[in-house]
Amino acid sequence: MTGLIPLVSTTMCPEPQHVFQKLREEYGPVAPVELEPGINGWLVLGYQEILTVTRQEETFAADPANWSVYQDDRLAPDSQVRAMMSPYDNAFFTDGERHRRLRAPIDGGLGRIDQRQLRRAVTALCTGVIADFAGRGEADLVADYAAVIPVLAMADVFGMDAPQGRALYRGLLELYSWEGDAEAARQRVLGLAAEAVAARRAAPSEDLTSYLAHHPNLHSDAEIYDTILLLIVGANENGINWISQTLRLMLTDSRFGGRLRGGRLGVDDALDEVLWRDPPFSNVAGRYALKDTELGGQAIRRGDALILGLAAANADPRIHAGGGAAIEVGNRAHVSWSAGPHSCPARLPARLIVRTAVETALHRLPGVRLAIPPEEVVSVDSAWTRGPASLPVRFTPVSSPGSDQP
Template identity: 40%
Template structure:
């Protein structure tokens, strides 16, 4: 009698409601059925590899010669329709996102140097002021949606400050960056408007330089062209907005729903750092990332990868890899080996993660200081996650609190269009 081998399961579709409802369970299923590197289908059933193993993602990010960043290497371009919803993630442009080798190091190095020039004490102080101003708008009402009215607004208001952006342009920029990060029909037109705004800003900084990121890039020894600066400012703005906003929102949610934080919620400061760190492990804002592209035929975790194949980096899945996942019940809260900011030369350039942490931590701390009896206005199970395979964030975070009188609820210093 001959045993019939069990056929390996076919590729999973990396889209649809299964990812919106319980992505962690689905990542565990993928790892159990396929191992750390799994065949998947993207929208339109285009094939790719989903990498859920921590060690394998580490290997990919360390070997930029074998697993390159330029999306033009993809071997499926002849099957991509013009209206493909993931086109904003893979359409090549000459920004730092898609450069490789020495050119990438030149561009990323300039961004890192410009961010290093940001005084983090000044950044925190400005963040405190803006957070107070946003809270002033709703503090007297006793209720708020902390996604729309707070978390989504803070990061780009900080980016606008670091960019030296004129105040009247901030609301439109925030709106268009949010649209450009979506997969809907408005994404590409919105990206064009953001690019035009950055072009005007760079032209203004040539004439009137200041202590801001565009001026730093203009003056940098890398001799960046205006086109390079515009495109790289777009990358910085996009990378700062949605991930940091979701980091803030997911942290507030954790602190309002997990009893481990309840006893310290009134004081807040003792546990905000712990909650921020835990969110990066458990509900990291950037769940999955496109990606890397094989420069030659190779093998990875027993799978045959062909030249030009796309590898989707499952950052959230890697964070949940049993081989590395910390046990938060045992207070392993200092472990920062998560993949949430990427890894290797294409990870977030230093000190971008530190800048994002200053913004997120200050934003949460000011909220808890101002509204110490903050609580969810709906049962926790009614909170709805944004329907995205790529980002992890709530659609709304309705809360209630004791109304607080403020001398002015106009949000002075916050653009009036908010």
Template identity: 40%
Template sequence: MTTPVPAGDGLTPPPGCPAHGLGPEGIRRLYGPEAEADPTGLYEKLRAEHGSVAPVLLHGDLPAWLVLGHRENLDVARTPSRFSRDSRRWTAFQHDQVAPDSPLMPMVAWQPLCVFADGAEHKRLRGAVTDSLDLFDRRGVRRHVTRYAGQLIDGFAATGTADLVSQFAEHLPMLVMTQLLGMPEEYGPRLVEAARDLMKGTETAVASNEYVVATLRQLVERKRTAPGADLPSWLLQHQAGLDDEEVMEHLRLILVAANETTVNLIADTLRMVLTDRRFRANLSGGHMTLPDALDQVLWDSPPLSAVPGRWATGDTELGGRQIRAGDMLLLGLAAGNVDPQIRPDLDEPLYGNRSHLAFSSGPHECPGQDVGRAIAEAGIDTLMVRLPDLRLAVAEDELRWNSAWLSRHLAELPVEFTPRRAKAVQPPVEIDGPAPAPARPPVEEPLPAAPTPQPAAPQQPRRHWWSVLVAKLRGQ
């Protein structure tokens, strides 16, 4: 039985009995079998036991606070004077309690990023990011999405069956992002794998992070000498004067965050459209728009369940708890979105209501949310237009999720539909030479270099990774 931590006792718990999912002092772990099997259930246990702010243990049994209340999440997100983004304040770092290879490190180790800065430095770095993102033509972004979504659909349209997670949602955001970052397309598959592994907090998360960093560092070096109409070039040229390392780190942040969140948003919206009769009827009847559906999903299934972190700048109080200087707090986005204080009836639709926590709030609110929504909306719209009779191929209760400490990812979404011919679409720019095979991180293998065109073998057509991916999706 869990022994609640009394208010005012900080993160020093009373003794308790070890149990499944509990640390040695009776505090629940935010990782491991219990957390991964049913994160929503874990949040509700924590709310029942501790209220709006609960003590938890992270990897390595490091203590932290999980913010469960909607109002408390906004309080933390909007008051950087009390809750800083500078992770160097963390007591665990100051006492050398975090192992260098801890799966927490890629997400909480301080880096020269706007998400780890406050005040004037945050304004300088975030201004460069938001100004550069604003340079994108939204119609141009949608054209990229429509193009790649169509090509993915062509890979399975003739079969009459598909898994919309592995054959659609997991590929579309990264394909679009490689274009926005001015990257060679063949980098896509390995970046997808490394970015997803990085977010899972696995034993290879640090190595996956190193692969992403090395890839982006090479990209920045090329854009410094050969700029284009893309995000890294605009960041390098911005008046804020970002150096190469700052640009690389912000590209990493955007790439990883955009991929994970948009994959989950696409998959969960498709699941809801396919399984919730109200959504299907409303969408087909014109009573609810696709943006409305996205808003409902952002309430019910935010792409990230929790976001680390904030660090208390001094001793303070939150939700009846005494928070000590240097304590780490995690924004509980999923838990805050179902706070009974603001949503007493979870079945009540929230079409068009954007007061959810999915993109956080305050000065660190997600700057790329419009791009993410555009990718999800245009991709789903293209799919539904091309395959209007999509239907779930299994019973709804057979769907399964993979959960990690920060996100909950739909494992599969098998569907059936009337087989259709692939459309004749303009293929992506091809790269000479053999297509690189997707590989697992870490990168004991040679890191990817700028692509060097190789002469094609006699009588053989030129190929790139896209043709291999399409063949794989078609089962060839």
């Protein structure tokens, strides 16, 4: 594999569909790409191929310990794929019976969340965050809002108080900033999880920490802490991008907005369109071939890495009527939550948090509008997502946005 396009070309570009089309024309539904200089892998572009890879555990493993690059220690210390493609002791990076054992507490815990209570808590949280900038008449809806809400919402679900939530937010910022000591930041976040577990062992409650701390499937404190970290990190990264992308769509596309903005489509429609066209993660790492096999006409070798091209698979012309990529309102057959045993377990609470965050921002910021031309919104520097780096907006200043809280 030489002269390959970088994976980041599918995210850091004006129109990824053009990149997907070029790759399909040259390689078909599975294309070789450069993950970073000197490190190559396969990008799975096809909808059916995504289903194959995610459902066949006997051929494609989630554990990066099966990746030949990891086994040969070929990742540089400053590698930007290391964080996404290194083994961790949680459900996302394990397979088979161990994965099922670690996944069961996650499914059970998330299923216990009171949706009405969560909505009330997130509405209050969003209103409080908006109060910090509502009087200015301007804000960055990524840095000031979308980047804050998911982690604080999850902190509440885990029974953490406001100071712990803010500490968690600061730890995650450092962990994913590519600056400073990421491992030290990870240990601080795990330390917050440990504090929460110790508190709930002393005084059990109805929160998710109590449930996980006493679950028989989690056999050690390390497994409990790593499970908490997995849920918080997953919800945070997905939530930031989904909120940001939906707000961008609502503010720039005349089809959307309902009674607030004159469009015929509302927030739920915008949420679904984002999942189809610009999902929270465009690309997801990964799966690792356990044996030589064939996929989409390509010879996959044992130890090869496969990246799940979720955005590409959603646009696969083979699954859309007439070969186009038109998105039907109400159609949720996308693969933005992945598929198979490792599909996202938090889609219901995630949607509730994101929908509440978007609705609250549109409601509490009168006359909100993008402060720059839509074409000047740039994506974050990432091979995994196309979320906007910032969304500068202006609106009518509000002195007390919570005064008319429903």
